[in-house]
Amino acid sequence: MNSATLTLSGVTRRFKDVYALNNLDLTVGAGELVALLGPSGCGKTTALRIIAGLDRADEGQVLVRGESIDKLPAHKRNMGMVFQSYSLFPNLNAEENVAFGLRMRGASKAQRRDRAHELLNLVGLDHHAKRFTHQLSGGQQQRVALARALAFEPDLLLLDEPLSALDAKVRANLRDEIRALQIKTGTTTIFVTHDQEEAMSMSDRVAVMNGGKIAQIAEPDVLYHTPANEFVAGFVGQMNRIPAQISGSKARVLESDVDAKFDWETQPAEAVALVRPEAIEVTPAPNGNATVVARAFLGPMSKVMLQTTQGFSFDASMTSDQSASLHSGDSVNVSIKPGQYLVVPA
Amino acid sequence: MKRIRIANLPLMVALTIAGLFVLFPLGSATEFSFRTPVSGGHGLANYVWFFTAPDFGHYLWISFILAVSAAGILLVLLVPTAVWLNLGGHKVRPFVEFITLLPLVIPVVALAIGAQTSLPDFAQTNEFVLAFMYAVLALPYAYRTLDTGLKAVPLRTITEAARGLGAGWFRTIVQVVTPVIRSTVLASLFMTLALSLGEFTLTSLLHWDTFTTWVTTMSQSNILGAIALSVFSLVAVFVLLLGIGAFVRPVSNQAAAEED
Numbered sequence: 001m002n003s004a005t006l007t008l009s010g011v012t013r014r015f016k017d018v019y020a021l022n023n024l025d026l027t028v029g030a031g032e033l034v035a036l037l038g039p040s041g042c043g044k045t046t047a048l049r050i051i052a053g054l055d056r057a058d059e060g061q062v063l064v065r066g067e068s069i070d071k072l073p074a075h076k077r078n079m080g081m082v083f084q085s086y087s088l089f090p091n092l093n094a095e096e097n098v099a100f101g102l103r104m105r106g107a108s109k110a111q112r113r114d115r116a117h118e119l120l121n122l123v124g125l126d127h128h129a130k131r132f133t134h135q136l137s138g139g140q141q142q143r144v145a146l147a148r149a150l151a152f153e154p155d156l157l158l159l160d161e162p163l164s165a166l167d168a169k170v171r172a173n174l175r176d177e178i179r180a181l182q183i184k185t186g187t188t189t190i191f192v193t194h195d196q197e198e199a200m201s202m203s204d205r206v207a208v209m210n211g212g213k214i215a216q217i218a219e220p221d222v223l224y225h226t227p228a229n230e231f232v233a234g235f236v237g238q239m240n241r242i243p244a245q246i247s248g249s250k251a252r253v254l255e256s257d258v259d260a261k262f263d264w265e266t267q268p269a270e271a272v273a274l275v276r277p278e279a280i281e282v283t284p285a286p287n288g289n290a291t292v293v294a295r296a297f298l299g300p301m302s303k304v305m306l307q308t309t310q311g312f313s314f315d316a317s318m319t320s321d322q323s324a325s326l327h328s329g330d331s332v333n334v335s336i337k338p339g340q341y342l343v344v345p346a
Numbered sequence: 347m348k349r350i351r352i353a354n355l356p357l358m359v360a361l362t363i364a365g366l367f368v369l370f371p372l373g374s375a376t377e378f379s380f381r382t383p384v385s386g387g388h389g390l391a392n393y394v395w396f397f398t399a400p401d402f403g404h405y406l407w408i409s410f411i412l413a414v415s416a417a418g419i420l421l422v423l424l425v426p427t428a429v430w431l432n433l434g435g436h437k438v439r440p441f442v443e444f445i446t447l448l449p450l451v452i453p454v455v456a457l458a459i460g461a462q463t464s465l466p467d468f469a470q471t472n473e474f475v476l477a478f479m480y481a482v483l484a485l486p487y488a489y490r491t492l493d494t495g496l497k498a499v500p501l502r503t504i505t506e507a508a509r510g511l512g513a514g515w516f517r518t519i520v521q522v523v524t525p526v527i528r529s530t531v532l533a534s535l536f537m538t539l540a541l542s543l544g545e546f547t548l549t550s551l552l553h554w555d556t557f558t559t560w561v562t563t564m565s566q567s568n569i570l571g572a573i574a575l576s577v578f579s580l581v582a583v584f585v586l587l588l589g590i591g592a593f594v595r596p597v598s599n600q601a602a603a604e605e606d
Contacts (some may be wrong), residue, residue, distance in 0.1 A: 054506050074509040085500055087507040091525040104512035148511065158510075 003030035003186050004065050004155040006051065013212075016339050020046040024060070033182050033189040034217075035199035039210035044192045047209075048158050051190060052078045064155055075104070080187075084161040086141045088133045094120060094144045097127040098238025101152035119147035122181060140172035147179065150185060157182065157189040163198060175202055184224030196236050200224070208232045226275075228247035230344045233274045240280070240314035244271045244343055251343045254334055255289050256307065260343045277303065277317035279340035284325065288312070288333040292326050299337035306334060372580070379574035401560060409557035415477035417535045420488045423481070425531070426519055428492045430499050446489040446597035449482050452602035457482065458551035473554050480545055483537040484604065491537065495530025496523075536587050543583050 006028040013021040021043045028034045036044035036215050049055035051062055053074035061068050069077055080101070082269040088097050098119050099112035107115070120126045123143040135139060137300060143145055149157055159178070164173045179202045182189050200220040201205045208231070215235075219313040227233035244251040244260075244268055251260040253273040260271070282290075293305040293313065302323040304316045316334065326332070380388040385430055396402055431439050449457070462470065469475045471486060504526060508518040546558040561579065565572025 052510055054509070073514070075512050075514050077510075078512075079510060081507065081510040083507060085503050087500070087503045089508075089522055090499075091528065094468050100508075100513075101511040104517065145507075153465060153510065158530075265478060276355070 004188050005030050007063040009061045011057045014058050019212045023050055031186040031189055031205045032204045035203035036192045037199040037206050042209040043212040044209050048160055052079055052081055052158050053307055077159055078154050079156045080154035081158040082145045082149050082162040084164050088141055090133045093130050093132050097144055098148045098151050102174045115151055117149045123147045135204040138166050157187045161193055209233045225321045238277055241272045245271045246271050271343050274342040275336055278313045279337045280316040281335050282316050283333045285333040286336040290332050290334045292328055292330040293330055295323055359476045366390040374462050377571050379577045392570045396569045396575050405557040405560040409543055412477045416480035416542045417538040420538050424489055424492050428496050429523055432496045446485050450486050454547045458548055476554055479548055480542040484541045487537045488534040491534045492530055495527040499526055
């Protein structure tokens with residue numbers, strides 16, 4: 001087991017006048033898997049490349065086990081990396097690809113062969129050891145790339161959207177395999193992705209990035225249920241934006257008064273309540289405050305599209321059993337489950 | 347038996363004419379090279395004549411060494427340069443492309459005079475200066491071939507992967523990039539070798555003797571022998587290139603062989 005801590009302290013990277021990273025701070029514990037999640041251009045890949053030594057920071061420090069590695073070139077950082085595009089060397093077979101890092105470290109031929117087979121066995125491809133890149137599927141290539149990145153026991157494993165190029169089924173399988181392997185080897189891992197499902201299902205913690213900064217870093221469930229701001233709330237999971245009227249410390253949402261929980265300096269003229277679809281309670285009522293517009297069956301869960309008497313639309317999520325009695329045009333009462341909302345200025 | 351499709355007929359006629367245009371003179375020269383004027387028949391006398399000539403092996407060896415050196419110089423210079431241009435040196439690419447085109451627009455006579463007036467004495471008195479000059483002449487072809495090959499592979503990803511795995515730049519270029527673009531490197535090598543082995547003008551203007559100048563001198567005393575020599579040169583270069591091509595098999599063939 002090879003676990004190292006990673007610290008990014010005030011890391012800034014500029015491209016002319018544009019800040020790719022803006023004073024980024026991040027601490028990753030030994031053996032932890034942290035996902036950097038965010039939209040295109042948020043700086044997540046830049047951060048990963050700076051950690052790997054493939055790009056340089058204009059300001060700030062990168063520390064592994066508390067020691068600065070800023071001056072170390074990429075090939076001396078002892079970090080395994082898996083790329084989005086298939087990065088296997090086409091002139092080498094799977095075994096030789098996995099053994100490449102060990103070859104660079106002067107391991108003997110026997111050591112390299114044994115370790116390569118051990119890792120290929122771990123990713124379930126030992127029987128494909130002699131196959132070349134073009135004889136492997138996309139998923140198999142990424143498994144070999146993962147084995148290659150782990151073969152020399154790196155201090156950190158860096159995954160740069162390794163599942164993006166794969167089809168949905170392979171992606172789901174490999175996602176679980178990566179996580180299982182990461183737990184088994186205990187390697188501290190940074191996982192860059194723009195897919196929130198991947199980030200939430202694989203990581204110990206998720207860092208949501210926006211504009212070169214971390215908007216929020218937390219455990220997946222904390223991030224989902226208590227987003228720190230509107231960006232995080234909107235980026236992670238589905239979110240309804242329901243108009244709210246502010247009155248003192250209260251906000252009136254869906255004809256009910258809820259605690260606004262705001263800490264704004266000046267009270268906004270208009271506000272919205274950010275509410276998850278599953279935080280909306282729907283009860284059939286003859287003269288309710290909303291109408292069922294449509295119902296979408298999604299297997300065990302269903303999405304119910306609603307419209308209030310004031311005319312704004314939003315979605316509710318419930319089990320398919322619960323939604324079975326709801327039909328288009330039905331009158332219902334809707335309310336928000338206590339505490340499961342965030343009121344922000346509109 | 348397969349039928350010849352009517353649509354392919356013009357193509358086949360064109361290929362046949364082109365083939366005859368190339369093969370007819372070659373066949374004629376080969377037939378001519380086997381003639382024996384004394385007996386009036388055919389034989390190996392002209393080949394025996396140049397094979398037994400005292401300087402044959404010497405000049406052939408010189409030409410071979412110079413050609414290999416020129417190819418080596420070009421590869422050492424061009425592979426890292428082309429890699430750098432494709433990874434980050436985009437700003438200087440137009441300038442480098444301009445430089446690589448110069449040998450096509452500067453007459454060989456000007457190159458020779460330039461070499462004679464500007465190179466230091468130690469360079470002018472060493473025949474290996476020809477290897478550098480040949481490398482200059484092959485530059486436009488070799489550079490473009492390498493550049494095209496590098497554009498066809500995910501260069502950034504594989505270089506970054508290699509560096510991440512612990513390879514410095516030197517090992518990345520020698521052990522990863524060069525094998526990956528092997529077919530392109532070989533194509534550059536072939537062109538440089540072929541150009542160098544057949545180069546006459548520059549060698550003659552710089553007053554050096556290689557296999558090509560020796561052939562010219564010899565042809566003045568025995569025209570049939572000279573034709574035999576030309577046919578031999580052609581076949582020798584062809585066999586050499588074929589040999590190199592067979593020795594370094596493409597990646598896909600290696601893989602297929604492993605599968606078998």
